[in-house]
Amino acid sequence: MEEQKIVPRHVGIIMDGNGRWAKLRGKPRSYGHKKGADVIDEVVTECFERGAHVVSLYAFSTENWVRPKEEVDSIFGLLGILIDKKLAKLIKREVKLIISGDISPLPESLRKKCLNAVKKSGKFNGNVLNVALNYGSRAEITRAVNLALESGKTKITEEDISAGLYTAGLPDIDLVIRTSGEMRLSNFFLWQCAYAEFYFTDVLWPDFRAEELGKAFDWYSHRKRRFGGV
Ligand code: IPE
Ligand code: IPE
Ligand code: MG
Numbered sequence: 628m629e630e631q632k633i634v635p636r637h638v639g640i641i642m643d644g645n646g647r648w649a650k651l652r653g654k655p656r657s658y659g660h661k662k663g664a665d666v667i668d669e670v671v672t673e674c675f676e677r678g679a680h681v682v683s684l685y686a687f688s689t690e691n692w693v694r695p696k697e698e699v700d701s702i703f704g705l706l707g708i709l710i711d712k713k714l715a716k717l718i719k720r721e722v723k724l725i726i727s728g729d730i731s732p733l734p735e736s737l738r739k740k741c742l743n744a745v746k747k748s749g750k751f752n753g754n755v756l757n758v759a760l761n762y763g764s765r766a767e768i769t770r771a772v773n774l775a776l777e778s779g780k781t782k783i784t785e786e787d788i789s790a791g792l793y794t795a796g797l798p799d800i801d802l803v804i805r806t807s808g809e810m811r812l813s814n815f816f817l818w819q820c821a822y823a824e825f826y827f828t829d830v831l832w833p834d835f836r837a838e839e840l841g842k843a844f845d846w847y848s849h850r851k852r853r854f855g856g857v
Contacts, residue, residue, distance in 0.1 A: 633848045634678035635801035639823065640670070641685045641815055644807025644831030651831075657701035662833035664705040668713055671756060673837040675722070677844050681755045681797050683727070685815050689763030703737050706760070710740045714747065723751040727793035727816075728762035755797060764817040767792055794819055802847045804840075806832045824850045 642663060649659030667684065674682045687702055717724055724744050731738070741760070771791025775783045789795060800816055800823045808829040812820065826843045828835070 632844075633850075634844065635824075635847050636679060637681040637683065637798045637800045637802075637819075638674050638679045639683040639685070639800040639803045639816055639820065641803065641805040641809075641813065642667070642832040642835075643805055643809055645833060647807060648831040648833045656698055659833060660698075660702050660705055664709050666833060666836060667709065668716070669837050670835060670840050673840045675720075675754050677841070680753075681757060683757040683759060683794070683800065683816060683819075685759045685762070685813075687728075687760050687762070688814060689728070689761055689766055690814065700734075703734055707737045707740050710744050714744050717744070717748055717756065720754070721751040722748060722754045722756050724748045725755060725757045725793065726760050727757055727767065728760045729766070730760060732761060757794060757797070759815065762793075763814045764812075765814060767816075768818055788818065792818060799823070802826060802843065804828070804843050806830050806835050822852070822854055824852065 645659035645663040646656040647659070648662065649656050652658075671682050671684070686706060691702075692699065726741050726745060730741050733741070768788060771788045772783060774791040775787040780787060794816070797819075799821065800819045802825075803812070803815070803820055803823045804826045805811075806828055808827070810825075810827050824847055826846055828839065828843070830839055
């Protein structure tokens with residue numbers, strides 16, 4: 628009998644390298660974002676097909692606002708188009724969409740699309756797609772602490788913080804994948820990654836397809852996780 632492969636329950640993906648991918652081709656950065664948006668569905672679908680239950684995608688960080696307005700607008704525009712194009716598929720597959728981050732400063736039309744998608748998929752309790760949008764982990768943890776304080780707590784536990792995170796109720800991240808050769812977390816789910824395995828690849832995000840995802844999952848299946856034990 629073929630050996631059962633160990634699969635991450637929760638995969639976090641830092642989709643990086645769109646700008647460099649475009650630059651290599653003499654194109655504007657927004658073109659890289661467009662190509663990057665085009666591969667998201669394939670990679671997320673592959674994660675679920677390989678047995679992951681939660682996929683967390685880094686779409687826009689709290690630090691990304693410093694980019695030229697034109698680029699920020701193009702990213703938001705693409706995210707809106709992606710929701711329009713893929714919401715029906717998410718619902719058909721009973722995937723629950725959640726958004727991690729403060730969406731209040733986003734353009735009204737994108738904010739509405741996000742709220743609608745979250746509402747329409749809210750009843751599902753199978754696989755979860757968690758999109759980190761205007762997300763920063765330090766802001767998230769600070770918010771969780773404040774929520775606990777506001778509820779009257781004077782001594783805050785780890786459980787209180789976990790319960791106040793956008794990912795409350797979800798398992799911790801098992802595997803983080805970051806494309807484009809950068810080996811850093813860039814404020815991505817610091818709390819939830821406490822015991823994650825890290826897979827870094829030089830492949831730029833628009834070139835990261837199902838086959839590349841397979842390599843990351845294969846690598847993960849050979850990791851020996853100890854969680855402090857021997
Ligand atoms: C990742 O690609 C997408 C976002 C941060 C929104 P980048 O835009 O960071 O691409 P590089 O890192 O500049 O190549
Ligand atoms: C992280 O990528 C954020 C997203 C992928 C959305 P960045 O490109 O913003 O990260 P740094 O600036 O290289 O750390
Ligand atoms: Mg980058």
